[in-house]
Amino acid sequence: MSDVKKMSREQLEKEAAEAEARLRELRKAQEEFDGRRLKELRGEIEAMLGKEGFTLADLFGGKQGKKPVAGAAKAPAKYRHPENGALTWSGRGRQPGWYKEALAQGKKPEDLAI
Structure with missing residues (x-):
């Protein structure tokens, strides 16, 4: 890179475009590295848990990636x-498949109520 103070507007725009392209390339490489590293770490953690007779589901109580809402x-x-x-449903959130199927077969919500 030459002295930016002596560059023309066109040269500055060209340098900026090249720098932005390089920055995008570096960010993509970082994301790919992070993805590979996470896979490696997950494998190592699963191996350590496996040696002790556990799984990730055991570690997280079968709720991987979900955080309980406080209160x-x-x-x-x-x-x-x-x-x-x-199989039960609280009536909140998405209807489970078995509930939808029962309604489609002619049952009423009252028929499935506890």
Whole structure:
């Protein structure tokens, strides 16, 4: 790079465009490196847990990537699967597939209520 004080407007624009292109290239390389490193670290952590007989699900209680909301209590179940009582739904959020299927088969919400 030559002395920027002696450059013309066109030269400055060309240098700036080249610098921006190089910066984009460097940022992309950083993101790719971070992605590779995270995969490596995950593998190392899974191997360490595996030696002890655990999994990542054990470590995070089966809720990887989700943080509990402070003060939020789990809503009680209002609906139960007609055949598998272990499947319930609180009536909040997205309707589970089994609930949608039961309604499509002609059942009413009252039929599934607990």
